[in-house]
Structures are given as structure tokens and as C-alpha cells.
Amino acid sequence: MFLKTFAITGAVAGLLGSAAFAADCGPEGQSIRILASDFPAIHALVDAAEANCGAQAAEFSRNHTTEARTIMNAALTPDPAEYTSVILANSTLTQLMNDDLVRPLNDLVEKYSANIKPNQLITIGGDVMAVAFMANSQHLFARTDILAEAGIDSVPATYDELLAAAEAIRAAGIMDHPLVMNMQTGWNLGETYNLIFLGHGGQFFEPGTAVPTVNSPEGIAALETLKALVAYAHPDYLTQASNETQGLWEAGQAALGLMWGSRGSAILDDEGSSPEVTENTVLAAAPSVEPGGIPGATLWWDGISIARNVSDAEAEATFAALVSGMTPDMVAANNDDAVWLLDGFTPGPAAAGVAATARGGAKPYPMIPQIGIMHNALGAELVDYLKGEETAEQALADVEAAYTTAAKEAGFLQ
Numbered sequence: 315m316f317l318k319t320f321a322i323t324g325a326v327a328g329l330l331g332s333a334a335f336a337a338d339c340g341p342e343g344q345s346i347r348i349l350a351s352d353f354p355a356i357h358a359l360v361d362a363a364e365a366n367c368g369a370q371a372a373e374f375s376r377n378h379t380t381e382a383r384t385i386m387n388a389a390l391t392p393d394p395a396e397y398t399s400v401i402l403a404n405s406t407l408t409q410l411m412n413d414d415l416v417r418p419l420n421d422l423v424e425k426y427s428a429n430i431k432p433n434q435l436i437t438i439g440g441d442v443m444a445v446a447f448m449a450n451s452q453h454l455f456a457r458t459d460i461l462a463e464a465g466i467d468s469v470p471a472t473y474d475e476l477l478a479a480a481e482a483i484r485a486a487g488i489m490d491h492p493l494v495m496n497m498q499t500g501w502n503l504g505e506t507y508n509l510i511f512l513g514h515g516g517q518f519f520e521p522g523t524a525v526p527t528v529n530s531p532e533g534i535a536a537l538e539t540l541k542a543l544v545a546y547a548h549p550d551y552l553t554q555a556s557n558e559t560q561g562l563w564e565a566g567q568a569a570l571g572l573m574w575g576s577r578g579s580a581i582l583d584d585e586g587s588s589p590e591v592t593e594n595t596v597l598a599a600a601p602s603v604e605p606g607g608i609p610g611a612t613l614w615w616d617g618i619s620i621a622r623n624v625s626d627a628e629a630e631a632t633f634a635a636l637v638s639g640m641t642p643d644m645v646a647a648n649n650d651d652a653v654w655l656l657d658g659f660t661p662g663p664a665a666a667g668v669a670a671t672a673r674g675g676a677k678p679y680p681m682i683p684q685i686g687i688m689h690n691a692l693g694a695e696l697v698d699y700l701k702g703e704e705t706a707e708q709a710l711a712d713v714e715a716a717y718t719t720a721a722k723e724a725g726f727l728q
Contacts, residue, residue: 339367340634355652362639446617453667504693513610578664597667
């Protein structure tokens with residue numbers, strides 16, 4: 315069972331540089347099958363991998379889906395696995411490692427090292443389990459023109475300032491629902507709570523154990539902050555994830571947002587929106603509780619993993635193809651799609667929010683095996699509080715009870 319933790323801080327440093335690379339696609343005639351989330355940076359990497367190595371593969375297929383997190387364990391469990399690689403992140407690596415569904419990459423990294431830097435290696439217990447290619451975080455998006463119209467002369471830096479700005483926009487009659495957040499019931503709701511909880515200094519578990527500690531003063535304060543924020547969100551906020559919040563922003567129906575940095579380039583480009591929106595949107599650090607405090611955010615990396623239940627030849631060909639896409643040319647063509655951890659990246663406006671959040675000392679998403687169970691409990695049990703049907707204490711007690719039951723079933727608690 316996976317019991318180690320990994321700190322992301324090394325993977326968001328040292329982003330600049332250059333390197334020459336010639337594609338080496340590994341064994342020919344293999345099947346390369348990739349499961350990944352659906353956003354521009356991942357498309358860019360996989361497109362480059364296919365362009366470089368697809369012709370010598372017997373098959374090169376990909377499934378970009380918002381359901382990747384939900385289906386990946388089942389897809390990698392058969393032998394052979396349905397996919398040879400999953401492009402994943404902090405939480406989903408632990409999800410797969412808990413079921414022993416991904417293989418160590420040490421030998422492959424050594425063989426195909428020309429385009430991999432040390433800060434990309436996600437190493438756990440001495441084994442490289444993933445190779446990161448981008449950093450990500452949720453942070454604050456703001457419409458400076460609307461803030462100015464409401465008499466706000468600076469982008470909010472704290473939750474109190476964010477709430478005050480939202481109230482000023484509403485009071486001025488500009489927007490009734492100026493705030494968007496990824497609050498869809500389930501994983502998104504749990505993650506948005508996590509941002510605020512860590513910003514308040516919360517700890518999910520007693521140190522070194524799987525005993526839950528979210529029903530705490532920090533947990534209650536975070537939940538109360540979350541409820542204060544959703545008072546300014548669209549009424550159907552519990553149905554909204556990244557596609558919906560991006561759509562509201564691009565339609566000019568929001569002035570403040572807690573959204574993923576990986577959506578920044580799509581929001582700032584000249585497609586799907588208007589100059590009024592794009593020219594007045596700024597990406598800033600996630601808000602903190604106190605001025606100058608720790609941003610309410612989780613830092614993430616996205617990277618490649620290789621399925622355990624595939625042949626060694628398929629594993630090597632898949633790894634070689636994906637690494638072949640990690641080039642300065644790919645980065646140059648897609649510079650603003652991500653905060654790339656690759657040579658050739660030049661930070662621009664779309665990277666400003668993630669960079670500021672990281673500089674502010676935001677915490678990495680915990681890479682501990684039981685965090686997925688806690689995350690699921692939060693996403694399911696906080697709805698009644700937000701609907702006014704429970705107190706914060708009752709909701710967090712429900713979270714801990716649901717977590718405890720599931721953690722005992724999984725063997726994390728006695």
C-alpha cells in the first residue's frame with residue numbers, strides 16, 4: 315500500500331531553459347492508448363506525441379474526457395489494461411497507486427532522458443511513478459473594469475476583500491451573481507472546500523495517521539467562508555464545473571472567479587468571448603484569509619504514467635511517444651496553454667495566477683493514500699449545509715463519519 319508523500323514545490327521551480335531533442339519512439343508496431351482529461355495543454359502534448367510517433371505505432375488512440383478520474387481505475391485493472399497510459403495529477407496518481415495499477419518508470423526515464431529534467435520526476439519511495447509536464451492551481455480571476463465600475467480600485471487579495479467586492483458589484487446593480495466557482499456536487503465541491511480549508515490552516519488528518527480532523531475550528535471557519543461566497547454565485551452553482559464557469563466568464567456573466575489556471579489561456583484568447591471580457595480579465599493569486607497569508611489553493615502537477623498491466627514493449631513505446639512531445643517546439647506553439655515544466659516556457663498573462671499563488675506559499679494537494687476517501691466524503695456531505703439544512707458542525711461530523719466508514723473498509727483505519 316502506498317504510504318509516502320510528495321511535495322510539489324520542486325516541480326514548480328526552474329521553469330526556463332532550452333534543450334535540443336530528436337524523437338526516439340521506441341519499439342515499432344505497438345499499440346499506444348491514452349486516457350486523459352480534456353483541456354488544451356493535454357491535447358497539445360498528445361498531439362505532439364502522435365505527430366512524432368503515431369506513424370510507427372500499430373495504433374495510436376486517445377480518450378480525452380472529463381470522466382477520466384472516474385473511469386481510470388476500472389480501465390487499468392484488466393490484463394491487458396484498456397489504456398497504456400493515463401495522464402494524471404497529484405490525487406489521481408495516489409488513486410491508481412493504491413490499486414497497484416501503474417508501473418515504476420526508472421528504467422524508461424534513464425533510457426529516454428534527453429527531454430526530461432530532474433524537477434519533472436515524481437519520485438515515491440525511490441521509484442519514479444510519473445513525469446510531470448505542467449503545474450496548475452485554482453486562483454482568482456477578476457474583471458478590472460467591473461471592479462472599477464463598482465468603486466473597487468484593486469483586485470481582492472483576501473476572502474473579506476473578495477466578499478466586499480462581490481457585494482459592491484451587486485449593490486451597484488451591475489450583476490446579481492458576480493462570482494463563479496467550480497462547485498459541482500462531488501469532486502469539484504470537495505476541492506473548492508479544500509482550497510479554503512488549507513487557506514485557514516486546516517489539517518485533514520492527525521499527523522502521521524489516517525484519523526480525520528476536518529471537524530475543527532479551521533474546518534468550520536472554512537465552511538462558513540464557503541457559504542458566504544456562494545451567496546454571490548449563480549443559483550445553480552452546485553451543477554457547475556470548469557466548462558460551465560469558463561462559459562459564464564466568457565459570456566460576460568461573472569466578474570470574480572475561483573477557477574483553474576489551465577483555463578486562463580482559453581479565457582484570455584480571442585475565441586468564444588468579447589474584447590470587453592478578455593481585455594479586462596486579470597489572473598491573480600488565490601485569496602488568503604489574512605493579508606499576506608497563505609493563498610487558499612492547492613498546487614498541482616499534471617504528468618504521464620504508464621499502466622502496469624500492459625506489455626513492456628507497449629509501455630516503452632507509449633512512454634517514448636509521450637516524452638517525445640515534451641519539446642521546446644511544442645511549448646512554443648502552445649506557450650500560454652499551461653505553466654509548463656518544460657524547456658522553452660515563457661510565462662505570460664495566462665500563467666500569472668498560478669505563479670503568484672505558488673510564490674505566496676500555497677500548499678500542494680496532499681499525496682497521501684486516504685485523501686481520495688476524504689475528498690469524496692467532503693464532496694458528498696457538504697451539500698446539506700450549503701442548502702441551509704445542517705449546521706457546519708453537523709456537516710463536518712457527517713464528513714468524518716462517512717470518511718471513517720470508507721477508510722475502515724479500505725484498511726486505513728481499524
